[in-house]
Amino acid sequence: MTGSEESPSFRLAYVPGVTPAKWVKIWNERLPDIPLTLVQVPAAEAPEVLRAGEADAGIVRLPVDRTFFSAIPLYTEASVVIVPKDHLITAADEVTLADLAEEVLVHPLDDVFDWDAPPGEPAFERPATTADAIELVAANIGLLVVPQSLARLHHRRDLTYRPVVDAPQSSVALSWPEEATTDLVEDFIGIVRGRTVNSTRGRTAAKPEATPSGKASAKSSGKTAGKTAGKPSANSAGRTGRARTGGGKPADKRGKPRRRS
Structure with a gap:
């Protein structure tokens, strides 16, 4: 906080x-x-x-x-290559790194990929930012591989992009x-994580409604009472179970009323 x-x-x-x-x-x-x-x-x-x-x-x-x-x-994210709209790559729906092997690839200093070795031929210089690299692509100086969200962020009418199926992903x-x-x-x-406001895993779980006196409301208490009403206790259930099996003694003797003094 x-x-x-x-x-x-x-x-x-x-x-x-x-x-x-x-x-x-x-x-x-x-x-x-x-x-x-x-x-x-x-x-x-x-x-x-x-x-x-x-x-x-x-x-x-x-x-x-x-x-x-x-x-x-x-x-x-999916990875894409940004190209001019009239580039040959636009004839394909998707490409591989091998398809870029003979292309000049711009590699900005703020590149988000952890490349072992960037594909293609390196550009003459490395621009400082992705925005600068986009300008070089628009000037037909090279191509640029980025996460798809960055391609959308830097959208230009004269550029487009295609998925690179085997490129690193971000x-x-x-x-x-x-x-x-x-x-x-x-x-x-x-x-x-998509938790609801009343999720028990959240910090602020829902609490029972309270009456002006601070006690749980009858509506809330009634739900609890309803769950237990009419149900025998564990001990009584156990005694009933033994009476039914007999245990070697007649069940009616166990239930015989006592004589009052």
Whole structure:
């Protein structure tokens, strides 16, 4: 939790390509009194932002340092190659890395893939950002392989993309410093995991309705009473069971009334 106890808030970092809107919407519905602030950060800088406490949690790209961070994988993206619309690759529905072997591939410094060796021929220089690399593709200087969400983020009318079926993939996760697992972090974990507001695994489980005197309502108590009403206790059930089997003695002697003095 950030801020004072009187005015809590929650800061969520997210990297380019990620769209946290659906989770933010649920947060605002469930916790309308606790503002959620979005902090967009470059993928490479997200871990340091979380380490420095500049955000409570982040939707980041894996891998992360699991000795410091907790992480809940959310999804894995398809990888695509961005090309000019008149490029020969557009004739295919999908391509392989082998299809790119003779192409010039732009490899930006903020590339999110952990390449053993980038495919294709290297470009003359490495641009600083993916946005800069997109400009080079538009200038017919090379092609670019990225997660599909980044291709959509940097959409241009003169460019298109095709899936690369055997390229590395980028996984997205919710991550936060393990030692800073606050109540608000737990609330957001419940949201991304799809828990309902009354989930028993959530931080704020539903409580029985209370009357003005503070006791459980008759409606709530009645449900419990209804479950046990008319049912014999375990001991009485046991005695009944032994009476039916006989146990070597007539059952009617066990039930014979005692003489009053």
